[in-house]
Amino acid sequence: MSVLTRRDFGKLGGAAALAVSLPLGAQAAGPKVLRCVMHSGLRITDPIITTAYIARNHGYMIYDTLFAVDEKLQVQPQMVDHWEMSADKLTYSFTLRPGLKFHDGAPVTSADCIASIQRWGKRDGMGQKLMDFTAALTAVDDKSFKLVLKEPYGLVLASLGKPSSNVPFIMPARIAATPADQNVPEEIGSGPFRFVKAEFQPGSKVVYEKNPDYVPRNEPASSLAGGKVVKLDRVEWINITDYQTAVNALANNEIDYIEQPPHDLLPILKSTDKVVVKDYNPLGFVGMCRMNWLLKPFDNVKIRQAVLHAINQQDWADAQIGNPDYSTVTGAMFIAKTPFATEAGFPPKPDPALAKQLLKDGGYDGTPVVIMQPTDLAIVTSLGPVTAQALRNIGMNVDLQSMDWQALVGRRAKQTPVSEGGWNMFHTTWAAADVLNPVANLGVNGRGKTGGWFGWAEDAEIEKQRDAFARETDPAKQKQIAEDVQKRAYEIVTYIPTGQYTMPYAYRDSVSGILAGPAPVFWNLDKKIA
């Protein structure tokens, strides 16, 4: 074996770097390719069937939306050209912009929009609520359609312009005819990018190319709203599961962009030449500690309250993020610094003595608490052990069970006793944009065993309040109701927020034009080719 000399290595490395930065057949001013590492690999390509954020991000690439939120979280028309609401607040009429076309060449019609809204309305929580209030959704002509309500509803535009999972993306009617529990057969939208099916490797690589037929709005881009002007020729999402490797690849100019670099590696990225670390999603994310209301011991409100007083959000924040620059300790269920933010009902500080008293009052008999801890989702992994320790400190028995995220997802759907595969507690995280109000926030859903979210909190009063919120159209009154919901939620402990955090993007300094917002999008982005 003749050992390669240092120069040979240098040559090889140089050749590799060259090949990587200039794709095949590239000229100096050739195609602009952005190579990105997203937070997860894309496997399910249907953003309606799954709430997975990677599918949502994929949705923003290839689909377009009727409405979208701007930087100030105001809903703006996107595919819709103009719309109006009747004086009785019961009829909404929408007219589409001219020139909208699907990737298969067919024009976007009102039939497509109606079919898409209906399919989304079967899956999404806010969508279901909207459909409950809807009397009719009908086409007026090819370009305009009408939504008629049974009674006034305050969240029509907020629903259609919902920024995060599930987003009401518009698909061709023939694809939207796919049953709502089945993956769409084709990835065809009318969005600014096209899906390159031939290069799709589920879980590993996704490729998008510029949609030359896309007609952007004239307004400047603002978050998810405004003109979606595409400046790149190609976007590649490469799934690098090992973040250490991803960070090294960014430093080495093998990739251009990391969506969610782990907080512990940010100091390295910040000190790396030609790499920028910047937060574009000020709302960020929020964690959730969820208990199962159906099983002992958390079927008892006193014991749930004991947990609320035992935990210390700061410990969660330290273990999960470890850097106060990126984490916020707050009890605001509907997200700090947003319209419905309030600390009402959240204990100002941990009180182990009170927690122990509550345990005693609740007659805790030593039933072990099964906490499901996902091992493959770094940001959630750290929450379980912290909770376990807090519970042990007040004298509870804890069985912290490790599993991968998918096992957790499978198991949390079980309503059976622990001995038959049930569970007592799990943690998860949400994009803050998904929990901004009492209707959207599944954690305050009180519909119990049949209509509720995993954990199945059941409370008629909170449901009445949520319903009132949905009907209310006056923002000031909405705010009051949201506060009541939160107080009630803490009183009966539907869940405990583990704190908010932000996740900055890291990218090469050749990238510019990144848009702030609740989801990473790739229009308006440009890349300088050296």
Next chain:
Amino acid sequence: MSRFLLQRLLSTVPVMAIVATIVFLLLRFSAGDPAAILAGDAATPATIAAIRARLGLDQPMAVQLVRWFWQLLHGDLGTSIISNQGVAHLIADRMAPTLALSATTILFAIVVAVPLGVVAAWKHGTIIDRAVMTLSVVGFSMPVFVLGYLWILGFAIRLRWLPVQGFSPLSDGIGPFLAHLVLPTLTLSVIYIALIARITRASVLEVLGEDYIRTARAKGVPERAVLMRHALGNAAVPIVSVIGIGVALLIGGVVVTESVFNLPGLGRLTVDAVLARDYPVIQGIILVFSGVYVLVNLAVDLAYVLLDPRIRY
């Protein structure tokens, strides 16, 4: 010879059937539910049940097993539950990095290990021998991923000679293709070098004690020729067999190495599929890997016949 070949080929059929059954039962008795995964965060139990029914996961186990065997007999590996793509297509798509890495690893290991083993045997009992043997035990004992990180830190980050991660298909040029394989190969081949060096040493040592070698030496055949022609030639059988056995080990190592270096190969696909409970894909990959293992060992048996005139079937 052809009868032997036919017999051996036929004997792989029951083995593969057993593999298929074991894998199937293992998956079906396990926790996790692909339907729940498809349904996502906001799903209700009713939706999940509907998806299960559509996927046929609510059918009795025996029916599912028979259905799968029927598919296999028609050469159909099935369709991924999660991504809706054909399993055969998924596997073919990920084959290149895994094949490339396996090939470079085996080649590199042989090129390094065989001379090491021969020298160690030749200089039996000396410091060289002891050094080779000690290093080979160390090689066995080194966790693959720790080694991978050390290489990355040294060659890719400090020195910047080689890329950190990824795979570059051969169609994009031989330079980048090789550059992306150097570090993974260095990482993965350490165990093989250790293994093959040990076996080579042991086999050559044994042969060196045989009468005909003594005769050859006594007749004045140069030492070099003794080693190369007689000793190594006769030691080839165990060396080939260890390469066959090494394939199983290689597959395990590939999973880890692909994860460290982000090679989009079959190892990554497997871990992915397991995490997503994508039953058809897991079944398909394990079947393919097992098939490769069985075929390689068949090839090794044939190589015995070719290399060792004393073995006849």
Next chain:
Amino acid sequence: MRILRNPSVLFGALVLAALALAAIAAPLLHTVDPVQLTPRLRLKPPTGDHWFGTDGFGRDLWSRVIYGARISLAIGAMVSVVAVFFGLAIGLAAGFVRWLDGPVMRVMDGIMAIPAILLAIAMVSLNGASLVTVAVAIVIPEIPRVARLIRSVVLSVREEPYVEAAVGLGTRLPRLLWRHVLPNTLAPLVVQGTYVAASAILTEAILSFLGAGIPTEIPSWGNAMAEGRVYFQVAPWIILFPGLCLAVTVLAVNLLGDGLRDLLDPRLAKSVRGFR
């Protein structure tokens, strides 16, 4: 004692004895509760208080490594004992009972054809991580190798004239096994057992590294390294110390195996070789 004059055996045995001692006496060795977390002290480099530094939860790494020795040694011992036991039983059955030989060995071939790591990943991540699942997942692929080895020993012993004579004289099976067969299997079993232990310890670490190992709360070297993976550049000690312990332990077990093999029967070098 002849055993102690073999440097490999001596080194291996000493290291393992020291480790076992440390594992047993863990509470006395400047350790704290390895599960106790202090998030505000996370990722601290080694100091007088925390000899090996702290991990991502602010747990004391020294304590986790010392308690982790218990897990690694336990896995190694459990897996090798169980694999040897079942392998011996199956190997004897296949070697002695003609009609069993074919079917049993085909099933063994089937299990061997499934890549061990894939089988283990699938079993652990599908059935939930626990010490037992992990041990079972590691042991299953090892059994056929032991079984094959024993079967081959049995087959060769059967051909020996004195065994044939014993059979001809109507010696009962238990006696035959006890007197003639088992003594012959002892040496290869001991040697194979140590190799199984070494590979089990490594496999446990790899499984944990891939996220399919024992529950993360239990301190194990694999868990520590899996967690340290993300911090490799900011806190290399999290991978370094457990990695070093792992390598040294496996090295000790391997050396012990090599030494025993040389001592017990030089010819064994051939029959035990392709175990991995």
